[in-house]
Amino acid sequence: MTEELLGSLRASAAAIEGELVALRRKLHAYPELSFEEERTSAAVAEWLDGLGLDVVRRGVGGHGIVAELAGTRPGPRIALRADMDALPIQEESSLPYASQVPGVMHACGHDAHTAMLCGAVRLLANRRDRLAGSVRFLFQSAEEINAGAKAMIEQGALDGVDEIYGLHNLPTLPASQTGTRFGALMGSVDQFELTVTGRGGHGALPEQCVDPVVAASAIVMALQTAVSRELSPFSPAVVTVGSVHGGASYNVIPERVELAGTVRTFSADIQEQMPERLRRLIERTAQAYRCEAELRYIRHVPVLVNDDACVRHAEAAIDAVLGRANRIEAPPVLAGEDFSVYLQRVPGCFFWLGSGPKTGAERAYGLHHPRYTLNEDCLPDGAAVLAAIALGRLGVSS
Ligand SMILES: [Zn+2]
Numbered sequence: 001m002t003e004e005l006l007g008s009l010r011a012s013a014a015a016i017e018g019e020l021v022a023l024r025r026k027l028h029a030y031p032e033l034s035f036e037e038e039r040t041s042a043a044v045a046e047w048l049d050g051l052g053l054d055v056v057r058r059g060v061g062g063h064g065i066v067a068e069l070a071g072t073r074p075g076p077r078i079a080l081r082a083d084m085d086a087l088p089i090q091e092e093s094s095l096p097y098a099s100q101v102p103g104v105m106h107a108c109g110h111d112a113h114t115a116m117l118c119g120a121v122r123l124l125a126n127r128r129d130r131l132a133g134s135v136r137f138l139f140q141s142a143e144e145i146n147a148g149a150k151a152m153i154e155q156g157a158l159d160g161v162d163e164i165y166g167l168h169n170l171p172t173l174p175a176s177q178t179g180t181r182f183g184a185l186m187g188s189v190d191q192f193e194l195t196v197t198g199r200g201g202h203g204a205l206p207e208q209c210v211d212p213v214v215a216a217s218a219i220v221m222a223l224q225t226a227v228s229r230e231l232s233p234f235s236p237a238v239v240t241v242g243s244v245h246g247g248a249s250y251n252v253i254p255e256r257v258e259l260a261g262t263v264r265t266f267s268a269d270i271q272e273q274m275p276e277r278l279r280r281l282i283e284r285t286a287q288a289y290r291c292e293a294e295l296r297y298i299r300h301v302p303v304l305v306n307d308d309a310c311v312r313h314a315e316a317a318i319d320a321v322l323g324r325a326n327r328i329e330a331p332p333v334l335a336g337e338d339f340s341v342y343l344q345r346v347p348g349c350f351f352w353l354g355s356g357p358k359t360g361a362e363r364a365y366g367l368h369h370p371r372y373t374l375n376e377d378c379l380p381d382g383a384a385v386l387a388a389i390a391l392g393r394l395g396v397s398s
């Protein structure tokens with residue numbers, strides 16, 4: 001990218017900051033849960049209207065929007081993606097534009113991601129004569145339930161795409177800073193549900209019962225060894241039992257106990273092995289306590305693995321827009337993102353964009369926290385970096 005193009009991109013991003021803030025606040029006040037992003041999607045469509053895009057498909061994979069901007073010369077197709085859904089959390093901020101919807105909150109900043117991508121569309125639409133190739137914009141539904149990316153891909157959102165890029169805000173990183181990583185950045189996500197069945201009865205007469213509470217307790221403990229005793233300490237994985245329900249009275253042995261949990265790994269092979277590992281530990285432990293166990297294992301998303309060349313392209317754009325001093329190597333994390341589903345099919349790069357306070361004076365609450373807030377300075381940053389990635393990949397010098 002030439003200095004002239006970069007300078008005009010930065011200036012344009014700064015010039016639309018007010019509009020991006022207004023859009024983000026509008027989305028923030030009316031958050032919508034996964035696959036219910038009707039109003040959000042309409043706001044995006046309204047923003048895109050009049051920008052001269054070549055294709056705008058609505059209702060893709062839920063309320064998703066796929067838009068395309070063709071340059072004036074032929075070339076590859078680069079996709080940029082943002083997610084639009086909110087979480088079932090009651091907002092506890094006292095912001096004037098706090099959620100107006102009880103029990104629903106943009107606590108993961110997808111409102112900001114949507115606004116940033118809208119900004120990138122505007123920045124690129126005004127520079128289409130600088131593009132050899134085309135840019136596809138994916139506004140995605142239902143990231144929080146790991147379903148939207150799959151749904152969009154099934155409806156052709158990735159057809160013909162050569163590379164894909166996306167970002168996630170990170171409140172623990174100051175605004176204007178970024179984090180990138182080669183290879184695996186985020187973990188795989190799976191879910192399991194489990195019913196342990198025994199024979200209920202009087203709490204004082206265990207000899208007449210088969211106690212599923214004791215069996216379930218043993219299973220919770222046994223599951224910890226699926227990682228600690230079966231995997232190398234250098235292969236990160238997590239098994240968390242997040243929900244245990246059984247019984248209703250202090251002196252009754254219940255008939256059954258229900259458990260639910262999640263499995264995270266950092267390698268496709270280990271993700272593949274985990275269901276059998278859990279099944280063995282669960283069924284044989286239940287057997288040892290004369291109970292029966294039924295496991296339902298639900299696969300969500302794979303490990304998020306960045307492509308080396310695409311990481312370099314993203315880094316070049318970040319360094320051009322925000323400066324090399326504002327980019328760190330991101331540590332790996334076992335939280336998941338359904339961007340990994342796109343990356344299974346086409347090379348790309350997902351990275352962190354800081355959305356935290358610029359000074360250490362304020363305390364930043366993390367993603368998914370009822371008091372999570374976002375430093376809106378990150379909005380023009382995100383829009384400019386996304387646009388710079390596309391210009392870097394498709395840009396022509398004159
Ligand atoms: Zn989230």
Ligand SMILES: [Zn+2]
Nearest residue numbers: 108109110168
């Ligand atoms: Zn998120």
